[in-house]
Amino acid sequence: MQPETLATLTRPPVATDLFREAMSRLGAPVTLVTTDGPAGRQGLTVSAITSVSDAPPTVLVCLNRSNRSHETFLQNGVVGISILGSPHSELAGAFASSKRSAAEKFAAGQWRKGQTGAPLLADAVVALDCTISDIHASGSHDVLFCTIEAITLHDAPEAGLAWFGRQFHHLPLLQNLTK
Template sequence: MLRDADTPTATISPGDVTQDDFRRAMSLLGAPVVLVTTDGAHGRHGLTVSAICSVSDTPPTVLICLNRSNRSHAAFLRNGAIGISILAEGQEAIAGAFASSRLSSEERFANGMWRVGASGAPLLQQAVATLDCAVASVQTSGSHDVLFCRVNAIAHPSDDGHGLAWFDRRFHVLPRFTTQF
């Protein structure tokens, strides 16, 4: 819906965008809620991310943005194996556990039931879908590294779950629609 020309809007001048301004605007961009996990010689680690999207279906590739200051960052790069578990309605607590900086890796993985993908990465059995990936390349941007991950296997453990999204700093359930568009 377009605003009437007389409707006031808050405007931030170019160059005056603060970190808080940017975070507020980005909180209004709906995002998936996924667990990103790894295991290998550099340990088992996992975290909740919403900065993920598909890149290409030829070859199947996704990108994940990881903050370089995250304590698990190096393990993801060194292990090279990435598990992506797309969360469902009712999995808000596990998303919170994997987002918490206060919990150890063991405490995080004590939540849920896990299987090991062909890459060695842990995958949540109750996820809407899982992707077993390998890091193909890494690009640095600001405080984050963008990991381009080749998808080697996909599983849809449940066809009856609803997706989980993050919008306006809260979880929201995404219903499945039976109508095809």
């Protein structure tokens, strides 16, 4: 008798609402992911981002294929990732809204153009200027592997911004707690 392989196992799928509730309890960074180029300017709030490698410096970003900005990112091939701090929760909310146009979203912040042409938030805690180097489909999302072309660190961030339990949370730096 052969051992069962992953392909032969049949299990009922995990309920979507249970999965979403579980993932709401996974703390995550809050970032604005933006693009600009021949296909236009778009941006959205994303918490599904992580580092992949430091050689070459690479991060991954997960984008839902049903999001109206998805194709724009793929066509432009560049990604700006602005890691947000505590003062940016209102801006994060604006970029998370599907009811706002790209022009309305970008009017809410101060922007600079990265060397790739991607928009970067001028006062982001960290700004990553990236090119898309690979794309993998997984379920409803595309996983964009983004090679980092340039990094900008803010001089002195006061606090970070995280997403947990379907709410923004302000994360003071440890050194600020000891003052």
